[in-house]
Amino acid sequence: MKVNWGTAIVLVFIGFISFILYFVVRMNTDKKYEHDLVTEDYYKQELAFQNEINAEQKGNALHNNVEVKKIAEGLLVVFPKDKNYTKLSGSISLYRPSNKKLDFEIPITLQSSEILVPQNKLIEGRWNITVNWSYENTSYLFKESFTY
Missing domain, CATH: 1.20.5 (Single alpha-helices involved in coiled-coils or other helix-helix interfaces)
Incomplete structure (x- = not known):
């Protein structure tokens, strides 16, 4: 044919x-x-985005901003020494882009100007950390990407 x-x-x-x-x-x-969306309530977070930008600018304007250090015990988040740590409040969010199930949030409760994220909660790979904290009714925001 x-x-x-x-x-x-x-x-x-x-x-x-x-x-x-x-x-x-x-x-x-x-x-x-x-693959999931970054967040479930995307539109709700978008409405609050300007507040996030303002808080991040305030954090960047500080002489000593939040520092994140990788140590043997885990991840050490160091707050500015010139702030009274007893008046700090907020939360630390760790976001894993490759797996939504590994994301977690830690409330800020300080015994000193540092907080330790234990090594057993962190898996090797890329992480995004967001430290949303306030001091004397002023909000600050610190964001960073790192590889653990």
Whole structure:
């Protein structure tokens, strides 16, 4: 049987569409390719974004901003020494871009001007840390990406 050029074009289109549909179905059903949004309440956080920018600018304007140090026991978050640590409050959020299940948040309760994130909570790889803290009714924000 001879195939003319019109039939060949139709067969090529059918083959191409089948190829694309195969990958669309595979990407939607395979859990390995599942990626979540960064946050569940994206629009709610977007409305508060200007407050976040202002708090980050205040933090950057400090002479001594928050420092994050990797030590043997884990991750050490050091607050400015010129602030009275008993008046500090807020939270430390650690976000793992590759796995939503590893994200966690620690409330800031200080015995000194430092707080330790234990090594057993951190897995090797890339992390984003956000320290949202306030001192005497002024909000500050510190953000950093690091590899543990």
